Amino acid sequence: MKRILLLMISSLTLLGCAVEVQPIDFGKAQCHFCQMTIVDRQHASQGVTKKGKQFQYDSIECLVKELLKNGTESDFAILLVSDYGQSKMVSASQATYLISDKIKSPMGENLSAFEAKDKAEATRKEHGGSTYTWDGLKQRFSKDGP
Amino acid sequence: MRGVGSHLAVWLLLACTVGWAEPIEVSPSGSIPTIEAALTLAQDGDTILIHPGVYRENGLKIERPVTLRGVGDPVVDGEFKGTILSVSAPDVTIEGLTLINVGRSYTSEFAAIYLSHSDRFTIRNNILEKAYFGLHVERSKSGLIEGNHISGEALEEADAGNGVHLWRCSGISIRDNVLQGLRDGIYLEFVDDSEVSANTSSDNLRYGLHFMFSDHNDYTNNTFKNNGAGVAVMFSKFIEMRNNRFSHNWGASSYGLLLKEIYDAEVIDNEFEQNSTGIQADGSTRINYLGNRFLRNGWAVKISGACYTNAFHNNSFEHNTFDLSYHGQLHDNSFDGNYWSDYTGYDLDRDGVGDVPYRPVKLFSYIVNRTPETIILLRSLFVDLINFSEKVSPVFTPDNLLDNTPLMKGPVS
Numbered sequence: 001m002k003r004i005l006l007l008m009i010s011s012l013t014l015l016g017c018a019v020e021v022q023p024i025d026f027g028k029a030q031c032h033f034c035q036m037t038i039v040d041r042q043h044a045s046q047g048v049t050k051k052g053k054q055f056q057y058d059s060i061e062c063l064v065k066e067l068l069k070n071g072t073e074s075d076f077a078i079l080l081v082s083d084y085g086q087s088k089m090v091s092a093s094q095a096t097y098l099i100s101d102k103i104k105s106p107m108g109e110n111l112s113a114f115e116a117k118d119k120a121e122a123t124r125k126e127h128g129g130s131t132y133t134w135d136g137l138k139q140r141f142s143k144d145g146p
Numbered sequence: 147m148r149g150v151g152s153h154l155a156v157w158l159l160l161a162c163t164v165g166w167a168e169p170i171e172v173s174p175s176g177s178i179p180t181i182e183a184a185l186t187l188a189q190d191g192d193t194i195l196i197h198p199g200v201y202r203e204n205g206l207k208i209e210r211p212v213t214l215r216g217v218g219d220p221v222v223d224g225e226f227k228g229t230i231l232s233v234s235a236p237d238v239t240i241e242g243l244t245l246i247n248v249g250r251s252y253t254s255e256f257a258a259i260y261l262s263h264s265d266r267f268t269i270r271n272n273i274l275e276k277a278y279f280g281l282h283v284e285r286s287k288s289g290l291i292e293g294n295h296i297s298g299e300a301l302e303e304a305d306a307g308n309g310v311h312l313w314r315c316s317g318i319s320i321r322d323n324v325l326q327g328l329r330d331g332i333y334l335e336f337v338d339d340s341e342v343s344a345n346t347s348s349d350n351l352r353y354g355l356h357f358m359f360s361d362h363n364d365y366t367n368n369t370f371k372n373n374g375a376g377v378a379v380m381f382s383k384f385i386e387m388r389n390n391r392f393s394h395n396w397g398a399s400s401y402g403l404l405l406k407e408i409y410d411a412e413v414i415d416n417e418f419e420q421n422s423t424g425i426q427a428d429g430s431t432r433i434n435y436l437g438n439r440f441l442r443n444g445w446a447v448k449i450s451g452a453c454y455t456n457a458f459h460n461n462s463f464e465h466n467t468f469d470l471s472y473h474g475q476l477h478d479n480s481f482d483g484n485y486w487s488d489y490t491g492y493d494l495d496r497d498g499v500g501d502v503p504y505r506p507v508k509l510f511s512y513i514v515n516r517t518p519e520t521i522i523l524l525r526s527l528f529v530d531l532i533n534f535s536e537k538v539s540p541v542f543t544p545d546n547l548l549d550n551t552p553l554m555k556g557p558v559s
Contacts, residue, residue, distance in 0.1 A: 027300075027351045027374065030399035035406060035428065037352045037374045037399060039306075039329055042252055085253050103253075104313075108335065108359055108381075 019052050019077045021089070033062035034107060041087045043105045043112065048078040060097070061109040064141050081113040084123070093134045096120035100129025111137075169215075173197035181206055181214075181222065188212045196220045196243065204249070208233040216242030216272075224248050224258070229282075233261040241270040248278040255307060257282035258296075261289075269294060279307035280328065288317040298328040300351040308333040308356075309347070312340070320345060330356040331373070334363065343367050353378045353404075357385060365390065370402070376421065378404040385411045393419040402443070405430040413438060423448050424466070427456065436460055439556075445471050445511070449479070459483045462556040463506070467524070470506040471515060476544045481506060485553040493554045503548040509536035512543070 024046060029038045038044050038058040045063040046056045057063040060081050067073045079092035084103070095113040098120050105111045110129070114120035120131050132140060170192060172184045181203055184194045190210050198218035204227045208214070212235075221244045224230040228249040231240065238261070245258040257279035261267055267289040274280045280296035283289065291310060300306030309325035310332045312318060318340040324347075325331035331347030334340065335358040342365035347354035354370035355377045357363065364386035370376035376392040378401075379385055385408065392402030402421040405411070407429045415437045418424035424443040427433065428450040438461045440446035446466040449456070456479040463469045464487045483499075491502040510529050513520050523529050536543060 028397070028399070034380070035399070035404065035426075036378065036380075039352050087252060104335075 019048050019050060021046065021048055021078055021080065022054050024056050029056050031056065031058040031062050033057055033066040034059075036106065040082075040106050042082055042084050044089075045079075045081040045092070045113075046089065047076045047080070047092075049075045050077045059106040059109070060092075060111050060113055061105065061107045061141070063092070064138060068138060068142050083115040084112040086115070090115040095134065097132040097134070097137045098124055098129055099132070099140075100124065100127045102127035102129070169193040169195045171195050171197065172201075174199035174201070185212075204228055204230050206231050208235060208238055210235050211237035213239040214241070214243065215239070216244070219244060221246060226250065228254070229256045229258075229260045231259045233259065233264045233267065236263075236265040237267070238264055239268040239270070240272065241268070242272065244273040244275070245277070246275040248274075248276065250278050255279050255282055255311070257307070257311070260284075261286055264289070268292075274309075277307070277309070277328070279311050280309040280325075282307075282311045282313075283315055283318070284313045286315050286318075289315070289319070291318065291320045291323060293322045295324045296328065297324075297326045300327050300329055306351060309350075312337045316340065319343075325350065325354075327351075330354075331370075332356065334358065334360045336360060338362050341365070345369075346371075348372050350374065356380075357382045361385075364388065369393075370395070372396075373400075375399070375401040375404055377402070378406070379408050379411070380404075380406040381408070383409045383411075386414075387412065387416060388414045390416045391419070392416065392421060392424070395421040397422060401426045404428075405433065408433070412436070417441065418443055418446065426450070427453055429453065431455055433457070434459075438462070440464065440466055440469070442466060444468065447471070449473065454478060456480075460553075461485070463487060464556060468508060468511045468514075470547075471511045472507050472544065472547060476547050481547065481549045483551045483553060484549055485556040486549065487556070489552050489554075491552065498554050500552040500554055503550045504552040505537055505540065505543065505548055507543040507547055508533045509542055 024038055024044055027039055032055045036058045043059045045060045080089035081092045081095050083090045096117045098112050099110050101110055103112050124131050170184045172178050178184050181201055193213040196216050198220050200221045202223045204224040224247045226247050226249050230245050248258050249256040258274040258277045259281050261283045263285050265287045269291045271293040274296045277298050296309040298306050306329045308330040309328040312334050314336045316338045320342045321344055323345045326349050328350050330353045331350045332355045337360040340363045344367045346369045348371040350373045352374045354373040357379045359381045361383040366388040369391045372394045376395045395402050400422045402418040402424045405427040410432045413435045417439045419441040421443045423445045424440045426448045429452040431454045433456045435458045440463045443466045445468045446463050448471040450473050454477050458481045462485040486504050489504045491500040493500055509532050
């Protein structure tokens, strides 16, 4: 009996610390960086720290700006961005980014992310702009200042 | 039929040669049964009268200056296929139409009426229902948006669009509209020198009114009720906010008014009633808050970091759970000469000003900000004790955060 109890307690504790992504509650959740309510499924982003703390953002630029401002990217176990046009979240470091005046994003940077690189390039050909890798994107934003 | 044809020919001849234009009449049973047909016939400056009926049309293009006027109550049903009316000409007037069922899309911003490069437009007295975006205006100057009723289905769907969405516009008047069930009732991005007045914006998913990167605008006499948050003013300068009513914006991340990174604004004679937070200010500088009334809010005012030269005078704080929450140093913000219903001081010289200063920040509000769950202790004796001891000898709250001249009477009661 004691053993079972111990097992239950330890499993609960482990669950409590699990590094899992909580889905964004669109229309209710608030951007951690700019405080706006998160509504845009094409541009939202989120992160989970190694300790399991959840951070959610209404746009990719808010995520990038917060990471650059606080220098906290290494604290994160998971970083996700919306795959434009697909309504799903994909790994931030693997995605290809497009800044195009034709696709507006919530905080005015006109920044979108694509899981598939060829889709990003195809969209760039259609709408204009330029594509970036995750590292290239951070570089571009650190030049602009926070 | 021949008779009708010759009539038409005569009209066209007159319109072309004499420059005198009879209105083009559209009705389901008439010779011109569709709006599309009327638009192909129309010359610059023509008026198209649309008679009652249901017109199942979408993707209509207005490419020259014309007036579209509904007579009676004509309905244009977009059947959820994209944008209904696209305007790309100056001097266009659209009035008295009911436009319903705008298309939905994750990536295209379909609207009931989309205007681009359309200076001096007038959109008046229309009803837009089941709009994804209602009015979507880009790169246009000097327009009037008046008396429209715009509603969407945002309460069910998070991917709704905005009621009035302006991007890179200037000199626009938005007056007497009703906006409901949208993402943002009114959204202004890169919009300058415009006014928003006497609108009612309620039950919207995100904000009743939202400014982004927009300078030199004012909004007056509007009502914002039961929105995700009432009004958000972000990254903007020189915004005047006067005589508005913010009420019932309840929820964990809800505000009456959210100020973020704004400079040189005036917040005057507004009423904030029953909001989770009346005003939330973050990174806001040179803001004057004068003559506002805060009634029964959770927090009347929350000041976060990096706020400088904010002046609160002659406001009335009545029966809020917390009057003020404050982060960091006082800087040069001032809170003198307001009425606080929680003030327990006295006025021996009877000059209407309390003789002892008032401390608007309660210690308990710090604790609640750190650990929201502690709110359950709000009415306990223990909390009263720590609030009192902090009042007597401030340790956690900035000791110079005082109203040195608290008013004994509220401006209205």
